[in-house]
Amino acid sequence: MSLSTKLRKYLLENGASEVGFANITNFTPKKRLNSGIVFYITYPKTIIKNMENAPTHEYVLELVDMNSRLDAIGMKCENFLIEHGYEAYAQTKKRLGTDFGENNSFELPHKTIATRAGLGWIGKSALLTTKKYGSALRLSSVLTNAPLDFGNPILESKCGKCSKCQEACLGGAISGKNWNYKLKRNEFYNDKKCEKYALYISHENLGKADTVCGKCIFACPHTQKYIKN
16 A cells, blocks of 8 residues: 555545645745645535625534644644654644634645645636535645655636635625736735635624635635535
8 A cells, every 4th residue: 555545544544535646846934845735624514505695603612623633634644644754733722823814824825735646626706616526625735855656736626617705705806807926816816805804794694703714715616516415
């Protein structure tokens, strides 16, 4: 059994919904760590089904829990690789901190590794989007020097003319422009508008201001297929 097969099996057994491997040689933030491991956990259908008037208390509680679970999987992955003789660095939420916007990401975002691993594309909402789960998922990643079997990169959007997330975004953060790997996030999505509206709608729905919303997750047709199947 190859290292990639062993590692993927291990991460799935420890709670990941999907796992991918990417060649990050040209943009790794850490010398020698030229392989990226990315994995995600999906939101339960029952929680997403009730998010037509997002955000909900259940969604926020699940989000926090998922972040903790992703961090735990990331550390297990890091330790697995170190035990097998490789260097590894888990890009955990705990190591990142809690800033919103451009600072709410590592120098190499999980989403970039995910697209390079072939797990999905970046939707007009700036979220990783997959055909199977839409954007009803949360990501994490690990950097390593382990030799892995890389996926086929996805370098452009598969959203086409769909504008459901743009229509759902009452903060006007989504321009409607399709992503490709050459675009920077602020060329098609405004995180400051997202933050401003999230603070407003979370106060309305939850009784306290927070940087959570989720309307674009619910609106994505691929998410809708996921929760209805």
